[in-house]
Amino acid sequence: MAGVLDGVDQRTKLAGHNRFELLLFKLAGRQRFGINVFKVQEVIQCPSLTRIPKSNSVICGVAHLRGKTIPVLDLSLAIGLPPIKRGTGAYVIVTEYNRAIQGFLVNSVDRIINIGWDAVKAPPKGVGKEGYLTAVTKIENDLIEVIDVEKVMKEVMGAREEAADELIDAEVRGGNDHIMIVDDSLVARNQVKKVCDQVGVTCSMFKDGLQAWEHLAELVRDGNDISNYYSMIISDVEMPRMDGYTLATKIKNDPQMKDVYLVLHTSLSGVFNTAMVEKVGANEFLAKFEPDELIVTVQRQLKRHQQQYAQ
Template structure:
């Protein structure tokens, strides 16, 4: 355990092509869950929490950690299970993570290990379980099925976010121009896809969505094989970074290496934090990085691309 607690911060700075490291943990049952280490700032024993008056959600209080006051979310309760009793909090652990520019601590019963694997071994949940769940992917390891939680969906339910683009940015003139363009959005989280689609359609552009990098690549490849110029079909590709089967870094690199589509404008869009994003964007040949999720920032990236294209005409 001490090894995990001591090395998580170092491991968050690591990134490899189509690979990931999962921090495995347990809640109130023997089921094992995983979270991408790149999203984890640190893991620590749960300190005494400061209660929040009239708190009615699964946020159980605040922890003062390294000069920051961080809300603590009981992950068991957030996914619809029994929460961890208050008198047992200090026997549990906090996973301090950053999602969508927000820092939170997830209260979990046990932290297991860090597992190194590849995105092509991570699979989307079976369609038969439906869409009303908090799973974004599954992974078989040592005869166990590890579940990767859709933390973005959990946080969206707790903290609903608006998706409307401000009128100052989405002017009528720009909306009229945007109608001529289509964007390919790639993300394994249904809540992230819906957020992007609503914001971009509010701007006026047409939106095509794919659930992961492999699906997007297969679609682009098929279109190209059929004689289509995908750089003319799509204004740009906006892709999440961490996805099952093929991550955003790999998708961007494969597009750049294919002469049929190497001029595609690519923006990586992720809740991942850390300075490595800038260097990885350059390494795989993407044109930019955008942190999730701000509808005005998303629209501004698209508008900037449209304006640059019009200047060339």
């Protein structure tokens, strides 16, 4: 795998063109899975791991890497498959999610492919809410499964989902406001909604950029003022069919939608380029998932919106 991830940061040029690069790997079995290269820092052969007493069984231990100590999770075990056999050439994919560095133990790493988000589909309906897939795509007639890492991280590492009570502004109540949440992860959508619920704001949730765009276009056809109808839009970046960059570009290039306040809310904090936010016209970037920062952002925009549209 030496050199396979050289120049990952250069790949940000794909952003905004509804394309991305997927690192393919295998767990326990022949099925191939994928992870966005944006989230990958490096791929290494499994190093010596130090066990953590009384830790979650999914955590294999910690690795000491470049002066840092990171947890290593058995990704196969985390999604209900047999555990990865260590000592047989297993690899660790070192990633950054939600401002934290962690490694995922996998059986083998295949290669990197360049693909359009429009070729990535939502998982089959039969998977249900308890499934760990966030998207699927076909490569060389093989079905590639993209794992809902937010769900894995929440179950294994845990996370505080509500903002601190002292941050809630009693003067800001969102009873007459409406927020759009766009994210392919059910866990992530519900996390954002839970924070919005703390200020009493109504939320509409969409599972990808195309679904959100079609909804917005229908509202415009019906004569709605989008910036009045929605106090703000909070959108993930990585989504099947249409990514958040493309959604933002389309919204901000539409004269009847461009004034709506748009926040890109993503776990791509490690390689996120501020210039990219400006390029697609988003109003703000917020790294996942910090409920205190999210509620501050939501309340600040609710104040602006309520002042702007005060009767």
